[in-house]
Amino acid sequence: MIPAAFDYHRPASLADALSVLDELGWDAKLLAGGQSLIPAMRFRLAEPTAIVDLNGLAELERFEEADGYLHIGALVRHATIADSGLARERYPLLADAAAVIADPLVRNRGTVGGSLIHADPAGDWGSVMLAYRAELAVRRVDGDRIVPIDELFVTTFMTSLEPSELVTSVRIPAAGTGQGGAYEKLERKVGDFATVGVAAQIALAPDGTVGAVGIGLTAVGATNLRAAAAEQELLGSSADEAAIASAAARAAAESNPSADGRGSEEYKRDMVRVLTARALRRSVERARGTV
Amino acid sequence: MITGQELGGLGCSVKRKEDARFIRGQGKYVDDVQLPNMTYLHLVRSPFAHARIERIDTSAALEIPGVLAVITGEDLAKANLSWMPTLSHDQQMVLATGKVLFQGQEVAAVVGETRFAAADGAAAVRVDYEELPVLIDPHQALEPEAPILREDREEQTNHIFHWESGDREATDRIFSEADVTISQDMLYQRCHPAPIECCACVADWDATNEKMTIWMTSQAPHAHRTVFALVAGLPEHKIRIISPDVGGGFGNKVPVYPGYVCAAVASLTLGRPVKWTEDRTGNLSSTGFARDYHMRADLAATKEGEIRALRVKTLADHGAFNAAAQPSKFPAGLYNICTGSYDLENAFVEVDGVYTNKAPGGIAYRCSFRVTEAAYLIERAVDVLADELGMDAAELRRKNFIQPDQFPYETSLGWTYDSGDYEAALDRALEIVGYEDLLREQEEKRARGEIMGIGISSFTEIVGAGPGKTFDILGLEMFDSCEVRVHPTGKVLARIGVQTQGQGHETTFAQILAEELGIPVADITVEHGDTDTAPYGLGTYASRSTPVAGAATAIAARKIRDKAKKIAAHVMEVAEEDVEWKDYAFRVKGAPDRSVSMADVAFAAYTNTPQGVEAGLEAVNYYDPPNLTFPFGTYVCVVDVDKGTGEWKVRRFVAVDDCGTVINPMIVEGQIHGGLTEGFAISAMQLIDFDENGSIIGSNFMEYLLPTAVETPTWETDQTVTPSPHHPIGAKGVGESPCVGSPAAFVNAVVDALSPFGVRHIDMPITSYKVWKALREAGVAD
Amino acid sequence: MATTTSIAVTVNGTERSAQVEPRMLLVHFLRDELGLTGPHIGCDTSHCGACTILLNGVPIKSCTMFAVQADGQSITTVEGLTRNGDLHPVQDAFKEDHGLQCGYCTPGMMLAGAALLASNSDPSETEIRMAISGNLCRCTGYQNIVKAIQRASRAMAGNGAPERGKTEGGEA
Known part of the structure; x- marks a missing residue:
């Protein structure tokens, strides 16, 4: 399993990276953690003629709260989040998900940005970011823009970004009181992609009802999906068992899985239901714990 | 006087000699x-x-x-x-x-x-x-419209062989008059050993x-x-x-x-x-896949639970070429060991092999030539019968075991079991796991709507091929060999015809020699794997190293001892008949303090030989075993099932193995851990599947799932010891028992968990999806 | 021939420079170019972990990184676990507890274990099992590997510093 030959670029700065991208366009492939790209290249499923290695660009490595957001640099490794006290205490949905992506060695290398841009519907971060209603900070040679997560995924392995654009970081609203989230992933073994994954993030209003909710679904559609109807169902409710059950049923209905070796469409829909309920219950518990 | 413990002889957990290089990353593999x-x-x-x-x-x-x-x-x-x-x-x-x-x-x-x-x-x-046109389903291979795959063969059919064992008529007669019969289709799925x-x-x-x-x-x-x-x-x-x-090899x-x-x-x-x-x-x-046996097992029994007969019909998918790596005289190998641990009146087995558009193989994946399929079939079928009879699965087994005084026991399909005490292993396993308490717990949980299951497998293995009259590779009879040289200073170089893939031969074969020669393990080097230096052997698989080459090693050492005894008599200036080998030295009978060690004798063998005795101290033995050996054991598995997702988790797994004399308990335990893990993997996840175009699903570790440390259960091991009467040191072989015996225990446990919902069988690998389906069909939901 | 890039990598404490094709996987660089055959190759998909090495102290799969990416970095292979002839406690413990059989996954397992102990001196069994879950073993069933890492943890705690060179009951 030997990749095809390619030209290797290691820009010394973000500005350099942007100009290389601008010049090479579709011929270039960005290399972040490489944990999906390199295996694909070994199988020659991907044969990019040029690789732009982003590793070492410090601008892409920030992981901090500022200006009412948590900023997660595109090169932040899954393991950094899994091991982060900040994530565990204030962003449990992030910590939950980071701990179940691939395996611990892959997590030491794989990055949040790389995973999002890969746009694999079985990727875990897409659902998490949908639940958080994240935004991506995107740069190109001649400017920058903010891309809401709902506008990122076009279809499997395809995003709305231009080849000259580069995600520098992802931002999610800074944690506040009365918030909680959880990630539930059903996998056949450690290191497997999700059969189904569900990310939930909840903010309780002062009266204990659900003031805001985000639910993202993994591996049940062409992209990570927002369970919008389920969110609507839960919004304003008291997040009791009945509300959770009907939201979970909604999520199952709006998912769009396909059958494969992991199970039938019906099974996966039911897993969306079961896991959504479990994720919501844990989110509510966590949210109440901080009220 | 030196002790066996000091020598590192039989029964000692000697640390492995080969580890010195492996822990430094200095193993030498082919790609190195x-x-x-x-x-x-x-x-x-x-x-x-x-x-x-x-x-x-x-x-x-x-x-x-x-x-x-x-x-x-x-x-x-x-x-x-x-x-x-x-x-x-x-x-x-x-x-x-x-x-x-x-x-x-x-x-x-x-x-x-x-x-x-x-x-x-x-x-x-x-x-x-x-x-x-592609042929993937073996059931379609013999249909008239099926494409003929092998144009090179004289016979233009996809049929490879039909093989029968046992008395069809007598078996059918028992079925026609039996109180109770069961029939269960089961698939032992295509899987792959996948050494790393x-x-x-x-x-x-x-x-x-x-x-x-x-x-x-x-x-x-x-x-x-x-x-x-x-x-x-x-x-x-x-x-x-x-x-x-x-x-790692595992047959691959x-x-x-x-x-x-x-x-x-x-x-x-x-x-x-x-x-x-x-x-x-x-x-x-x-490369060599394993299994792909589409089996039907019928059992006939009395209503009191006495199993009378077994009838087996099997379709064997061999892929594109019949490359089953099995050296027996029988097309389905040792599959007719499928009467297992039970004393039956009669049995009949038939197997048809067919070609399909899949990779060739049918290798003995951590087993001896279809014994895994056989053990799974009988241990699964007995559970189905227990369900039919409403009998406790342990009790049904106990009632039908071959009894210790029946050994050597000739099965109705022609194998002669060497030794066994099946009830002792069952009792030990049930005691360790706390069977009665578990049954009580299960009853309480079922009342609360929780799902747990207990699975038992009381398997009998067959390992150690030859004898040469029954087994050969291209005519080469399945003996094995050892050549031993004792150097003048009492150090030993031994070479064996078998080849390790992690079993620790450099250590265990040195232990056999230490025991037989009274020379410390540290002074013995064991080599293998180089055909220019090692004596001819048929290799390591089918748990045959200890039963065959292990015996050759003991016998070669005894040949050395025979010659050394003459030299010892000469050195001690006594008659040969006055010398005996005792407590790891040659001693004068009646005056045990007058003794010479093997090292002393070795020096004399090169410096001071008696007249008529050749110089040197070497021996070689090619051992053709008189029979196979028959390890056995009982495994008990306890599982909990998540009724929301269908996931099942092993809470306890108790393995009581009997592999006869144990050479190195540490290594035996390691072999059991490894074999149980492969059995678990097969029952839970390992599957080589194909789509309708014949494209393989499971050609990489993304889809061919191997358990990690997280999914793998913690194993509780114990043993009974029933030596093989025909093996020079009584050893039977152990590498395969846990992989042969355990799949039925896992499946029996999950099926037991689901039995209140009318589930009687689920084919391996038992995925969460299959369990979920069974639960939903029974109307159970989270 | 294809264009090559020059790299300088600190491997087991020694700086090594080489000209490599960008597509050369780090594991092939270590094995074929440097002759360090401790890291093994067992799969095509980054699942088995036989090729595990430490990159700046962090365990990663060297089949899923290009050698050019290691330029300027520090790498430890199993050959670097032994220092001045003294074994790392994890190496001792793998032998002591029969944490290996065929030896093929062993370098990766030991490095994953050593990295865990470097950041968590007293891990629970669950933490150990998780830490080695990116490394597949077909021989041992993992149980004795877990035991060995626990033993190494005790040995390291006993001294307050990595205990080296201690062997028991056999030839190390």
């Missing part, structure tokens, strides 16, 4: 071999399961800088090497000519100066195919000396040397096979694969060393 002028070979494989090859265009590949040669089946045909014999009296393509018969089949070999050149060359080979090291070789043709040296991932280097001599026409003394450290490295042959041909052609390293995709899609 680096030679000057090395070239690299990359195989081109078929993307189709069944297709006519219209054209192979190698021109673009040959233009790539660094590509040295492209070999096709047509090239090999000129040397009469495009086909090679299999171990099951069939033939197999080395590189495809005419058509391809399974996805991943070897079509061409590209040799390059570097790995890059070889891979780029392989990518540039253009093959035009015309797709043919894939297959590899380095072929190095020395044109000056006309000698071919091949480093090869081989479980049977001598047999492979003979195969190379027969297939390639090279003189056997000019072939040297070296099987260095092997990164028994057959000869096309990559080896291509590398040898390329080296002969180029006059340079050629390295072929298989990738995982090639390993899983083209």
Whole structure:
């Protein structure tokens, strides 16, 4: 399993990276953690003629709260989040998900940005970011823009970004009181992609009802999906068992899985239901714990 | 006086000698071999399961800088090497000519100066195919509209063999008059041993000396040397096979694969060393798979639970070539061991083998030639019968066990079991697991709507092939060997005909010698795997190393002792009949303080031999066992089921094994841990599947699932000891028992968990999805 | 021939420079170019972990990184676990507890274990099992590997510093 030959670029700065991208366009492939790209290249499923290695660009490595957001640099490794006290205490949905992506060695290398841009519907971060209603900070040679997560995924392995654009970081609203989230992933073994994954993030209003909710679904559609109807169902409710059950049923209905070796469409829909309920219950518990 | 403990003799948990290199990363595996002028070979494989090859265009590949040669089946045909014999009296393509018969089949070999050149060359080979109808379901193989796969055979049918064992009429008669009968279809799915090291070789043709040296991932280097001599026409003394450290085998490295042959041909052609390293995709899609047995088990019993007869009908999917790596005289190997641990009036087994568009194989994956299928079948069927009778599964087994005083026991299908005490193993396992408490807990949980299950498997294994009259590879009888040299200073070099793949032979065989010769383990070196130095042997698989080569080792040592006794008498100046071997030394009878050690005698053997005795102290033994050995045990598995997702988790697993005399308890326990883990993997996740086009699903570790440390249960092991009466040290072999015996325990546990919902059987691998389906069909939801 | 890039990598404490094709995987660089055959190759998809090495102290799979990416970085292979002839406690413990059989996954397992102990001196069994879950073993069933890492943890705690060179009951 030997990749095809390619030209290797290691820009010394973000500005350099942007100009290389601008010049090479579709011929270039960005290399972040490489944990999906390199295996694909070994199988020659991907044969990019040029690789732009982003590793070492410090601008892409920030992981901090500022200006009412948590900023997660595109090169932040899954393991950094899994091991982060900040994530565990204030962003449990992030910590939950980071701990179940691939395996611990892959997590030491794989990055949040790389995973999002890969746009694999079985990727875990897409659902998490949908639940958080994240935004991506995107740069190109001649400017920058903010891309809401709902506008990122076009279809499997395809995003709305231009080849000259580069995600520098992802931002999610800074944690506040009365918030909680959880990630539930059903996998056949450690290191497997999700059969189904569900990310939930909840903010309780002062009266204990659900003031805001985000639910993202993994591996049940062409992209990570927002369970919008389920969110609507839960919004304003008291997040009791009945509300959770009907939201979970909604999520199952709006998912769009396909059958494969992991199970039938019906099974996966039911897993969306079961896991959504479990994720919501844990989110509510966590949210109440901080009220 | 030295003790067995000090020597590191039988029963001691001696730390492994081989670990010194492994923990330093200094193991030497085939891909670690680096030679000057090395070239690299990359195989081109078929993307189709069944297709006519219209054209192979190698021109673009040959233009790539660094590509040295492209070999096709047509090239090999000129040397009469495009086909090679299999171990099951069939033939197999080395590189495809005419058509391809399974996805991943070897079509061409590209040799390059570097790995890059070889891979780029392989990518540039253009093959035009015309797709043919694909046959994947073995049940359709014999239907009139099924495509005939093997045009090379005289008989134009997909049927390979029909084999029967036992008395059909007498068995049918019992069924017709029985109080109770059950019938259960079950599939032992296609799976793959998937050792972490894939297959590899380095072929190095020395044109000056006309000698071919091949480093090869081989479980049977001598047999492979003979195969190379027969297939390639090279003189056997000019072939040297070296099987260095092997990164796991489990049966995968028994057959000869096309990559080896291509590398040898390329080296002969180029006059340079050629390295072929298989990738995982090639390993899983083209090398020896295991099982694919579509079985029906019928049991007849009295209403009191006395099992009277077993009837088995099986369809065996052998893939495109019958390359089952099994050396018995029987097409379905030892499958008729399927009466298991039970005393039956009669039994009848029939098996039909068929061709399909899948990879060849049918190798003995951590088992002896279909014993795994057999043990699973009977242990699963007994549980189905228990369910039918409403009887406790432990009780039903106990009631039907062959009793200790019945040994040697001849089964109705013709095997003679050497020794056993099945009830003792069952009792021990039930006691450790706390069976009564578990049954109570299960009852309470069921009342609360929680789902737990208890599964039992009381298996009997059959290992240690030969005898030579029953087993051979291309006529080579399945003996095995050991050659022992005691040096003048009392240090020992021993060489054995079997080949380790992690079993620790360098340690355990030294322990046998330590025990027999009274020489410390530290003073004994055991070598194997190099056909230029080791005595001829048939290799390591089927748990045959200890039963066969272990016996050869003990007997070779005893030959040394016989000669040494004469020398000892001479040294002590007494008559030979006044000398006895006792407490690890030669002693004068009645005056045990007058003694000489083996080391003393060794020195004398080279310096002071009595008249009429040859100098030196060496012996060799080729051992043809009088019978196989029959390890056994009882496993108990406890599982909890998540009724929301269908996930099942092993909460407890108790394994009581009886492998006769234990040489090294630490190593035996390690073997059991490993075998149980493979049994768990097979029951829970390992599956080589195909889509309707014959495309393999499970050709890499993304889809062919192997358990990690997180899924793998914690094993609780214990033992009983019932020595084999016919083995020189009473040992039976253990490597395979846990993989043979455990799948039924896992499946029985999950099925038991679901039995309140009318579930009687689920085929392996038992995925969460299958459990969920069974629960939903019964109306159970989270 | 294809263009090459020059790299300088600190491997087991020694700086090594080489010209490599960008597509050369780190594991092939270590094995074929530097002759460090401790890291093994067992799959094509980054699942088996036989090729595990430490990159700046962090365990990663060297089949899923290009050698050019290691330029300027520090790498430890199993060959670097032994220092001045003294074994790392994890190496001792693997032998002591029969944490290996065929030895093929062993370098990766030991490095994953050593990395865990470097950041968590007293891991629970669950933490150990998780830490080695990117490394597949077909021989041992993992149980004795877990035991060995626990033993190494105790040995390291006993000294307050990595205990080296201690062997029991056999030839190390």
